[in-house]
Amino acid sequence: MKSTVLARLGAWLVVVSLSATASALWAQSYSVVDIGSLPGGNTIAKRINLAGQTVGGSGKMYGVNTRAFIRTGDSLLSLGTLPGGDYSSAFDINLGGAVVGDSNTATTIHAFLWDAATGMQDLGTLPGDTGSRAFGINDSDQVVGYSSGSNGVTAFLWKKNTGMTSLGTLPGGNMSEAFGINNAGFVVGVSSNSSGDRHASLWIPGQDMQDLGTLSGNSNSEAHKINNSGSVVGSSAGSNGTRAFLWNARDGMRDLGTLGGDFSDALDMNNNGEIVGTSTDSRGARAFYWSSNTGMQDLNALIPANLNVVLTSAMGINNAGLIVAVGAVTADISNRLDTDNTHRHAGPIHAFQLVPIH
């Protein structure tokens, strides 16, 4: 049965027709491609650029022997590690194919910038620090992440001509991390405040860091991505669970809801305002797509039903609407114990590219 499923996936491209549901007016359907893996069979894709290049980490489950990868066409290429390292992972890719992520060395972890011409470049740390990680890059090769040392963890902005500079923290805070940067150089992430809470934060060049707050009743939040319109997505957490949010300067922070559970997280947004992420429902984690027209939709309802694939988290979406998601391949999606219908860590994680069918 399993080999049948894999053979079916091995066909790579599956075309489906639109299902005639009540919500079909705005329903988008997708073809699905399993992007494969490096040795170990486990792949977590993070982002996809307009050229369809996908990046992430692949290896064995649970972060064992994981390597950053870039997928161009049908080819999955390991990016290796920094010298002495036994781990790397890629978190973002820009229009030009430059990739950022983190890599172990023998005794610490450092942010890297990779491109096809120069390979993996160690971005170093802020002065006096020992570790760093990079999570976002814009089309001008500006990189954001955090640096870590004896004074704690601090968000950084890296530019080719200036190197790494600190983005500071919210007033009274003692830590910050940067996760996303748009082409205007606006940076989003998280910073602690004077109360010790962690709040989604926005750095605009030349301005003080801005606290984006939380959803009502929550105490913590963090921002994952900012698009070129200045809209921000992330998650806000409180006693009632975690919720994906959309923030913009005019309307503030908006709860995007869930698929029925008490958890959702918005992981990426394109310049069209389309958002992807993950949410729980009664069966467990499910990848979602959100737009202002459709609201939150379970991506599993938008792919062929006969794939025996469960998409648990949509990680990235490009400006053409292509989505990278992670999930499981299971011989029997009705059997919780079989492999990993609702619980992806019961089996290898597969990464999929979802191509809209118009």
Next chain:
Amino acid sequence: MHGKGYSSQAHGAQLLNGRALNRHLSCRIRVWAIAACCLIGTVALFCSPASAQASITGQWTPVQAWPFMAAHGHLLPNGKILFWPSFDLGNNPTLWDPVANTFSSVPIAAYNIFCSGHSFLSDGTLLVTGGHDGSSGYGYAYSSLYDPIKNAWTQTSNMNDARWYPTNTTLPNGDVLVVSGEITPGVYNTLPQVWHQATNSWRSLSTAQLQQPLYPMMFVAPNGKVFVAGPDQAGRYLNTGGSGAWTFLGNFNYSRWRDYGSAVIFDGKVLIAGGDGGDANTPATSTAEIIDLNATHPSWQYTASMANARRQHNLTLLPDGKVLVTGGSNGFGFDNASYPVYPAEMWDPATGSWSTMASISVYRGYHSTALLLPDGRLLSAGGEQTGASAEIYSPPYLFKGARPSITSAPSTVKYKRSFFVGTPDAASISQITWIRLGSVTHAFNQNQRLNHLQFALASRGLNITAPANGNLAPPGHYMLFLVNNNGVPSVASIIRLTN
């Protein structure tokens, strides 16, 4: 936080457990009868074939139903087992009394504690870090204390960020190191932190950022640093002082990785066995290695391989210094119940060899747990595909004659100090061990460790010397076993080691 009741299903399970208890009692009667038999005259002539076999391979009880699956298990200082199940049912902590074979409820934690890390503090409180935030790969930044005396949870200050699958390690001064865990899928928490009980606060080791696989196998080494044995190849020391620093020690010899292998530490030596596989093309390994962290330049050396390749198994330290491996699968894939490994195997540090022991009855793989009990038996429980059940193993030493007894023991001892333990069997005692209380999940026990203790004969007992410092034995509770010339251990006295 509030208490919870049992469902009718749970009541049904308890009724089943009543029948299981009868079987258990019958078994115990048989055990004592056999033991008495063996004491009379020439052993071989008077023992039944079954008991003779048990004295070689040990004996398992029948499987008994439990109210929940034990995906996480802990031996508390009061001798009871605290356990909780997996996924959406994770926040159902429950107590099992191994003496009465009864279950009782525990207040629930403030969040789902499945996929957490855990180890005991010096006062016997269990520190639980992280958890399962509704979706796999999403951890909590929360941590909580379970007080076994008050039977109550208290939430502590938050960690730096979420952790799903972290590892706790109680340090020589009683603080607790937490490492690893996933924040979100594929985003690992690379910042080690140390929890300080006196201030209820976390200290970040911000100069020791490093990606580690989930649930890494961590041990306090004799030099006071924390050694990571696996599952990645690279062995490293973490200095937890100040803002922290890693040093690279060397790779183990196995050419791949030991994910879902298991490891233990005894007298400063680490044994790691099995693991790997996990996909459709790669088998698990039967190989095992040992590293002596007492050495000036420690390096991994192969010891004998197990008879069976395994992943998803558990290693458990025994009172006589041997190590028992239970459960696991030798098939391809993550948790392959079609290829269960039923026979237990016992590793002897004196010979470096494994001996095949009696077999469990059901597959104990992913989310199975194993714990040494104070009476010297071993609990094997849970498993995602087997569910809410357990069976108990009596090792061969329980079929080799009368057990030494402890008539008195202190409740608390201090480092380096000599303490007196009363026993009428002092003259027959050949070794004394103590084993830190177990706290196990996902094939790795984050709290167990064994020391052999120095001792001398005394009037109506033994004078025993506690370990010299917390590097050798972090403060907390240990099961003290007297082991006689036949290799038969006493029932343990649980003793607290303090500064």
